[in-house]
Amino acid sequence: MSDHVTTFDLIDADDDGRISAVELVRLMEVLGRPVTLEAAQEGVRKLDKDGDGLIDVEEFRAFLQ
Template sequence: MADTNDYAATFDLVDSDDDQRISAGELHRLMEVLGSPITEEQSVEAVRGIDGDGDGLISLAEFTAYMRAAGS
């Protein structure tokens, strides 16, 4: 069951500094941990793709919307 709480738990794991936003740097570290390292440029682009309001950071609402759209 993939509800908002599951997304929030995942979000918290990725948000290593607990500022309630996922930065490109945090995404970069996550992909390294997952064993699929990406370049800093790719992580900035990935954040840009998920970022709905253009502040360069991913909020929980933006993350949830993205995960729902991805169907996972």
């Protein structure tokens, strides 16, 4: 559990408690698998359960489980 939060904090560059498509693009660059902003927005849409356009800790955790 705490590992997931640590990962989340690493991705959440501006520490607002949400992962945005821009932060997802940055993550994929770091992982060596760059994606377009459109692809990242599509990925966020898939994980986003409450429809706010951002991934919160709960949505991120659901994705990892």
